[in-house]
Amino acid sequence: MTIKIRKTRISDAKAIHKLINNKNVIKELSGYPFPCPLSKIKKDISKGLDDWKKKKAYTFTILADKKIVGQVFLENPSKDNGRYEVGYFIGKQFWNKGIATKSVKEVVKFGFKELGLYKIWGDNDSDNRASGKVMKNTGFKLEGRLKKHCKKEGKFIDVLIWGKLK
């Protein structure tokens, strides 16, 4: 399978909406209602394009054999734009094929080589073990554990912090 990432386009909205509008995916992402209206995705994509120009975030669409399967982001920059947070999701039907791992590797390359970043970091809820595995597999080091940091479906969850230095 060939995995590619490219800047997200407005025309990706319908495909991205189909992937994201799934309970298993959306429960791991902050800021999305379920069900999620298509209009929210369209709004996010146009904000993403604006953010790209302003260096506030870089939003990529993930293609597996040319089919849209998810998104990967660099967002929440530090003041000096030298550190960004990584984020990602893959449509449920495409899980466990190594797609997130390959895509995060690509976005890390972009961050260090094209943007000249000194650090990329990310976090995952401790019950989202697949996401932690993606960061571990792409060379992120576990930097910390925030105890009972968020409440998910009525249960307190620890959050793990991962970092990768240039």
Ligand SMILES: CC(C)(COP(=O)(O)OP(=O)(O)OC[C@H]1O[C@@H](n2cnc3c(N)ncnc32)[C@H](O)[C@@H]1OP(=O)(O)O)[C@@H](O)C(=O)NCCC(=O)NCCS
């Ligand atoms: C997390 C997510 C992006 C992973 O995508 P993916 O393409 O399936 O990831 P990969 O196939 O590259 O790797 C998944 C790894 O997790 C492991 N894994 C999968 N489910 C697991 C589970 N329940 N427990 C432990 N490990 C698990 C896989 O074995 C694999 O590790 P390996 O390569 O060492 O065997 C995907 O599950 C997703 O989109 N989830 C919802 C959104 C989300 O959680 N985003 C991240 C928020 S922090």
